[in-house]
Amino acid sequence: MTLSLIKMDRPRSYPPRQTEFTQHFWGVLNEGRFETTRCDDCGRPSFPPKPFCPHCWSRNVAWIELSGRGKLYAQTVVHAAPSVFRDEAPYRVGIVDLEEGVRIATRIVSEETPELDHPVEIVVLNYTDGPLFAARPVGDRRKP
Amino acid sequence: MKGVTILGAAALPVGKWQTPANAERHVLEHETLAKLVIDAVEDAGVDKNDISSLVFSLPRPYTQQKYFATFMANYLRLPCSGSVAEIMGNGMTAGLAFETAANDIRLGRSRVALALGINFETATSAAEHMMSSMRATGDVDFHVPFGFTPISWYAMDAARYIHEFQSSRKQLASVAIKNRHHASLNPIAQFRKPITLEEILAQSPIVDPLGLYEVPPRSDGAVCLVLAEEDVSRASKRPYVRVRGRGFFHEGAHQISEVPNDMIALVSAAKAGHEAFVEAGIAASNVDFAELYAPCTIVEVLVSEALGLVPRGHGARLAEEGQTALGGRIPICTSGGLQSRGHPAYVTPFYSFVEVMDQLRGRAGQRQVSNAQIAVTSAELGNYNAALVHVLEAVR
Numbered sequence: 293m294t295l296s297l298i299k300m301d302r303p304r305s306y307p308p309r310q311t312e313f314t315q316h317f318w319g320v321l322n323e324g325r326f327e328t329t330r331c332d333d334c335g336r337p338s339f340p341p342k343p344f345c346p347h348c349w350s351r352n353v354a355w356i357e358l359s360g361r362g363k364l365y366a367q368t369v370v371h372a373a374p375s376v377f378r379d380e381a382p383y384r385v386g387i388v389d390l391e392e393g394v395r396i397a398t399r400i401v402s403e404e405t406p407e408l409d410h411p412v413e414i415v416v417l418n419y420t421d422g423p424l425f426a427a428r429p430v431g432d433r434r435k436p
Numbered sequence: 437m438k439g440v441t442i443l444g445a446a447a448l449p450v451g452k453w454q455t456p457a458n459a460e461r462h463v464l465e466h467e468t469l470a471k472l473v474i475d476a477v478e479d480a481g482v483d484k485n486d487i488s489s490l491v492f493s494l495p496r497p498y499t500q501q502k503y504f505a506t507f508m509a510n511y512l513r514l515p516c517s518g519s520v521a522e523i524m525g526n527g528m529t530a531g532l533a534f535e536t537a538a539n540d541i542r543l544g545r546s547r548v549a550l551a552l553g554i555n556f557e558t559a560t561s562a563a564e565h566m567m568s569s570m571r572a573t574g575d576v577d578f579h580v581p582f583g584f585t586p587i588s589w590y591a592m593d594a595a596r597y598i599h600e601f602q603s604s605r606k607q608l609a610s611v612a613i614k615n616r617h618h619a620s621l622n623p624i625a626q627f628r629k630p631i632t633l634e635e636i637l638a639q640s641p642i643v644d645p646l647g648l649y650e651v652p653p654r655s656d657g658a659v660c661l662v663l664a665e666e667d668v669s670r671a672s673k674r675p676y677v678r679v680r681g682r683g684f685f686h687e688g689a690h691q692i693s694e695v696p697n698d699m700i701a702l703v704s705a706a707k708a709g710h711e712a713f714v715e716a717g718i719a720a721s722n723v724d725f726a727e728l729y730a731p732c733t734i735v736e737v738l739v740s741e742a743l744g745l746v747p748r749g750h751g752a753r754l755a756e757e758g759q760t761a762l763g764g765r766i767p768i769c770t771s772g773g774l775q776s777r778g779h780p781a782y783v784t785p786f787y788s789f790v791e792v793m794d795q796l797r798g799r800a801g802q803r804q805v806s807n808a809q810i811a812v813t814s815a816e817l818g819n820y821n822a823a824l825v826h827v828l829e830a831v832r
Contacts (some may be wrong), residue, residue, distance in 0.1 A: 305583070306580055306581045306583075307581065308576075308578065308580075308581045309577050314577070337694065338694055339578075339694035340575065340578040365596065365696070365699070366592035366593070366595050366596045366699065367592060367595055368588050368591035368592050368594075368595060368643050368644050368645075369641070369643070370583055370584075370585055370588050370643055371640070371643065371644070372562065372563075372566075372585070372642045372643065373563070373566070373583060373585065374563060374566035374567045374570050374585060375563040375564055375566070375567055376567060377583040378563060380583065381583075382641075383583055385582050385583060385584055385588060385592075387592060387692060387699070389696045393695075394696075395692055395693070395695065395696045395697075396578075396694070397574070397578075397579050397582065397584065397691070397692055398582055399582040399583070405644075408595065408596065408599045409599070424581055424582070426582075
């Protein structure tokens with residue numbers, strides 16, 4: 293499934309570091325796919341993606357694609373921001389439970405206060421220096 | 437194992453003490469803390485030569501003197517056969533320092549141990565300080581790039597609590613009013629002028645739905661506690677506090693894990709509290725007052741529920757009704773709590789023990805809980821991903 297891409301006219305304020313392992317995650321995200329790792333032995337997914345299973349410590353993990361669909365578990369707006377984020381503030385962040393049973397924390401793209409437990413979808417924010425993921429309420433096509 | 441008691445305490449009034457780097461005259465950490473050591477040892481009535489452990493909370497990185505513990509062993513000229521160490525564990529730092537000192541007594545390595553520390557940070561702005569603290573409360577590559585701040589996690593707890601239990605920001609704000617009233621009676625509290633609901637709601641927003649008075653301030657502070665084997669305290673003929681129960685739990689998550697759970701159940705506080713109550717042989721209903729590590733209004737509500745001091749989902753309403761205020765059914769944060777007593781984070785759990793020492797020795801003045809015998813304290817890190825709970829008892 294290809295995620296919606298939102299073009300951002302600025303670099304990321306705090307770019308994530310990539311490793312030999314996690315570069316796959318960021319690479320496919322840049323193409324609109326949201327992936328993580330799942331254990332071939334116990335079957336459980338992990339997030340962030342890891343080269344081992346945190347649940348059973350097996351080394352047999354494989355990349356899987358996530359649907360990008362989920363529900364908003366919690367959210368807030370950060371007004372008092374660390375200095376590197378000051379020119380973005382206020383901005384909205386939240387916790388999303390994906391339908392595969394994976395909980396993530398991310399930026400929320402929504403001008404209105406979103407309802408908790410309502411559907412959200414993962415989108416890709418294409419900054420000038422690379423991607424970040426975010427979530428937005430389903431049906432909300434406005435730009436951040 | 438030897439029984440652990442607290443026999444003496446001294447604390448710096450919480451506030452802004454740190455001087456900027458270019459100050460002509462400085463207020464320095466080692467001088468400030470050394471005065472408290474002398475005061476606390478005098479309060480305990482022990483001899484300097486009885487002390488054989490010095491367990492410090494780690495100072496903030498802004499403290500210029502490095503290897504602070506070993507520097508202080510020299511500054512105080514105190515050879516030790518137990519421990520000389522600096523302990524770090526985010527918000528739980530001072531709780532773990534207390535535990536390390538207590539373990540030296542439990543193991544018979546020291547008869548008297550000092551748990552002490554100083555947190556000076558206010559000469560650095562909040563926006564700059566958060567550049568460091570945001571990396572302590574999230575995954576640097578998978579949370580921090582979105583702009584989460586330490587208290588943004590508590591704000592999400594508030595959103596969830598309001599959603600699940602039909603509570604409101606106003607109801608949660610009653611915790612801040614109550615804590616300011618308690619602080620108005622506490623000479624070492626940072627903010628002592630009573631506040632109204634209208635004033636709270638009029639403050640600038642910090643992390644929705646919480647404003648300036650519903651989150652902790654920036655604070656400097658310092659504390660020295662004198663821990664002793666019970667034989668020493670008994671022989672002192674002074675009132676003291678006995679550590680009657682202790683519980684710890686880390687849920688194996690850093691803010692959140694990918695496994696969806698009930699985030700506002702604070703499972704670590706519930707498990708650590710249960711363990712502490714079992715060891716103490718008491719129930720939550722036996723507690724006379726609680727001094728909780730609760731940076732924001734919502735956190736006090738959640739941890740009071742997780743410890744079983746109030747029923748699940750009712751904590752905010754009971755706070756609004758005054759049941760957690762002085763004179764209420766279960767007074768919580770009689771010091772003024774983190775919002776009003778102040779929050780010098782690496783020593784905040786020490787201040788909980790200071791309040792317990794005041795209350796259980798009958799020295800709390802106008803904020804004295806009548807007939808206080810049993811107290812509970814908590815310390816935490818992250819979004820209560822780990823909790824350390826103590827049950828303490830008055831011995832007079």
